[in-house]
């Protein structure tokens with residue numbers, strides 16, 4: 001058995017109950033075959049054995065009191081995956097589906113994503129199986145405070161710097177940071193995605209969606225093409241989806257469909273983003289409300305159709321893991337979709353990815369395509385350390401540069417290893433090399 005096969009057999013046995021973690025780690029390991037076969041040093045220093053094991057996992061109880069006075073208990077996690085190139089860095093997710101497998105896959109992906117950004121950030125991820133939907137602001141605040149009452153002792157500006165993810169935006173980061181600061185009695189950049197005016201960076205809110213569109217635009221420009229005139233469909237209608245839509249539209253594309261977990265909207269005239277922001281970001285309502293404002297749009301419930309049924313040139317999955325299935329990929333390819341860019345983490349299943357690649361669809365994996373968010377978090381950390389605040393244009397220009405750099409790294413790595421145009425292999429190898437070198441420099445730790 002080859003080194004990679006041994007590692008895969010090992011995790012299949014040890015982490016058998018963790019399907020998302022196995023999916024993410026096997027995808028990366030498959031890409032690393034070429035490099036591990038070429039150079040025996042990785043096996044000699046047990047590098048892959050170490051890479052499939054997080055440095056530390058913290059699991060804890062989160063007790064809180066709801067508005068009716070009842071005690072509720074959730075489970076919290078922080079996976080401090082890898083600190084070879086910098087402090088652990090990665091978001092916090094609040095969603096009822098959160099479990100150890102999902103936390104581990106996200107922290108694993110984050111390690112390579114952060115490496116690709118070129119900034120000094122290790123990989124981590126955290127969260128809880130808490131559902132913010134339908135909770136009052138006070139309930140969310142009490143939950144966030146209880147979450148931090150345990151997590152505060154494990155994080156710090158040079159140790160571990162959390163941020164947002166699904167179910168965690170400006171409101172939740174504010175509540176968590178407030179409690180953190182109260183407990184540690186100092187004001188440091190321990191969170192990113194903070195409010196403007198108390199350490200947050202301009203451009204962080206927009207960064208993931210903007211970065212996704214920048215990297216795809218970079219690719220299109222290299223081929224003498226652009227977003228202009230393209231039909232775009234986007235899953236999700238949260239932070240990543242909305243700002244991807246905004247940037248795509250500003251580049252001259254028409255965003256014709258968006259979704260939430262209950263259904264999707266198709267609006268051939270182009271989604272009105274003011275309406276979408278008001279419904280999803282301000283009022284925190286269901287996307288179905290959109291058709292009450294725009295009568296020429298059509299709403300389709302989940303179960304009766306899927307956002308990927310809508311014919312498009314570019315599809316941007318920006319909701320959650322494993323939301324673009326084999327059938328969806330077939331539909332997209334049959335409808336002549338040319339590009340899939342992952343705004344979410346691992347939204348495309350392995351079979352769907354293979355189908356898209358086999359049909360010649362350009363595929364941008366999440367660890368490269370959605371790295372704009374964490375990149376701008378890295379810029380927020382720099383501003384906090386320097387006690388400065390850069391203008392929006394400066395942050396945005398740096399983001400654009402970072403995304404172009406990520407495109408180059410994955411494109412070059414793919415070519416170097418004989419897989420030109422395969423950005424999955426390219427991103428995995430480019431992300432891996434830097435982490436591996438740092439781990440080897442630092443000995444067996």
Ligand code: NDP
Nearest residue numbers: 165166167236237238239240260261319320344345370373
């Ligand atoms: P939000 O909570 O702002 O939005 C999530 C969106 O996805 C909502 O529209 C939500 O619908 C939908 N969604 C979530 N879970 C499911 C599900 N199980 N089934 C169907 N739809 C679902 O999160 P973000 O926009 O921040 O995150 C979206 C994705 O992007 C995630 O994969 C995240 O890990 C990734 N990401 C986020 C970054 C960031 O900076 N925020 C950075 C890089 C990646 P509903 O309202 O119905 O729940």
Ligand code: 2IT
Nearest residue numbers: 090091163165373374377
């Ligand atoms: O998945 C991700 O990259 C994020 N949720 C953002 C992480 C961060 O630290 O900004």
